[in-house]
Amino acid sequence: MSAPLAEELVKQWESEQARLRLQLVEEDTEAWQSSADFSGLDRVGGVDLSFIKGDDVNACAQLVVLSYPDLEVVYSDSQMVTLTAPYVAGFLAFRETPFLLEALQRLERNQPSLMPQVVFVDGNGLFHYREFGLACHLGVLSGLPCVGVAKNLLQVQGVQKSEEHQSQIAALQRGGDSFPLTAASGKVLGKALRSSDKSSKPVYVSVGHKISVDTAVRLTHSCCHYRVPEPIRQADCRSREYLRIHFPAADT
Numbered sequence: 001m002s003a004p005l006a007e008e009l010v011k012q013w014e015s016e017q018a019r020l021r022l023q024l025v026e027e028d029t030e031a032w033q034s035s036a037d038f039s040g041l042d043r044v045g046g047v048d049l050s051f052i053k054g055d056d057v058n059a060c061a062q063l064v065v066l067s068y069p070d071l072e073v074v075y076s077d078s079q080m081v082t083l084t085a086p087y088v089a090g091f092l093a094f095r096e097t098p099f100l101l102e103a104l105q106r107l108e109r110n111q112p113s114l115m116p117q118v119v120f121v122d123g124n125g126l127f128h129y130r131e132f133g134l135a136c137h138l139g140v141l142s143g144l145p146c147v148g149v150a151k152n153l154l155q156v157q158g159v160q161k162s163e164e165h166q167s168q169i170a171a172l173q174r175g176g177d178s179f180p181l182t183a184a185s186g187k188v189l190g191k192a193l194r195s196s197d198k199s200s201k202p203v204y205v206s207v208g209h210k211i212s213v214d215t216a217v218r219l220t221h222s223c224c225h226y227r228v229p230e231p232i233r234q235a236d237c238r239s240r241e242y243l244r245i246h247f248p249a250a251d252t
Contacts, residue, residue, distance in 0.1 A: 006086070013091045017132045023140045026126065029210040030117065030145060033219075041068045044223060045116030046231025047100045047138070049081075050239035052247055057083050061096075062239035063103035064231060065116050071223060071230045075114045077103050078242040090129040093137035104142050118145040118211065118219065120231040126213075127181055127190035127206035129156050139209020146208025147216045148190070149229055153204055158184030168192065169202055176221045178205075191217050199227035 032040035044066050049059045058080065065075035081099040088094075100121075108115055125135030125148030135148030153161055159181050168179045172194035180188040181204065190206030191213060205220050207213050223229040228236070 006088075009086075010088060010091070013088070013094055014130070016094075017091075017130055017137075020137065020140050021130070021132045024126075024132065024136055025210045026207050026212065027210075028212045028215050032117065033145075033211060033215045038068065038219065038222065041117055043074070043114065043116045044068045044071075044231050045104075045119040045144075046122075046229070046233075046235040047103065047119060048122045048232060048235035048239050049096050049099070050236065050243055052243055056087065059083060059099075060239040060242045061099040061103055062235045062242070063100070063107065064234045064238060065107070065114050066223075066231050066234065069222065071225070073234055075107065075111065076234075076238055077106065078239060079103065080246070092123060093132075093134045096134060097137045097141065100138055101141055104144070116144065118147065119208070120220070120223070120229050121146055121148050121208055122150075122232045122236065124148045124150045124154055124204070125190070125206040125208035127154060127156070127159075127204060131189065133206070133208075135206065135208030145210040147211060147220060148206045148208045149220055149232055150204040150206075151228065153192075157189060158182075159189065165192075169200075172200070172202060175224070176218075178202075178217050181206075188213060193217050193220060195221055195224040195227055195229065201227060203227060203229075 032038050046064045048062050051059045061079050061081045063077045085095045121135035124133035135146045139146030175197040178191040178193040181190045192202040193205050205217050
């Protein structure tokens with residue numbers, strides 16, 4: 001893609017992000033979110049894309065739905081997809097969202113009783129360059145509550161992997177402990193969460209849509225057997241297994 005075309009595409013994407021950003025809801029909207037034990041929450045979803053090593057175009061788009069609170073998989077959908085949009089930092093949603101949205105729409109058509117009441121996304125939500133990451137994009141377009149959970153710190157809006165940040169991580173004593181990721185503006189964009197007693201390395205939780213950051217953190221912790229919340233872990237495992245079975249010669 002030529003530089004002028006790439007620049008024009010980024011402008012279009014920035015405009016679309018700004019338009020969708022106006023529809024973003026950063027507060028709790030569902031009755032189960034205000035319950036101490038999330039009473040009324042029965043189904044949690046997880047989405048992920050896995051690529052064959054060396055191929056950044058063909059991927060397995062994965063949706064899983066787990067029962068809550070026991071976190072057993074009740075639905076799994078693996079589909080090979082061909083990504084058409086280029087990768088540009090800060091605009092991952094334009095590559096991945098269409099296929100994740102299709103998976104949710106397919107479930108709604110075929111087995112609506114299994115639609116998740118909240119979706120965990122392997123990536124950032126509000127914790128993003130323009131406060132509209134993949135989890136926000138999917139949330140607004142699907143209309144579902146979404147939570148962004150990233151494994152690596154995005155250094156953005158003044159949040160940095162500094163000595164102070166490392167000391168805050170070291171101060172997280174047990175699973176459920178967290179600290180805010182505060183932008184230079186003073187706005188809390190998300191939280192670093194020690195998701196499990198077994199893992200001292202945090203995950204980075206942010207609002208996707210129709211949920212508050214505190215509820216998102218509390219829910220994420222409740223969905224963790226290990227460091228990564230089970231809906232995302234299951235989506236990742238199943239998409240990789242699909243690639244291993246169908247493309248055995250490839251290193252995934």
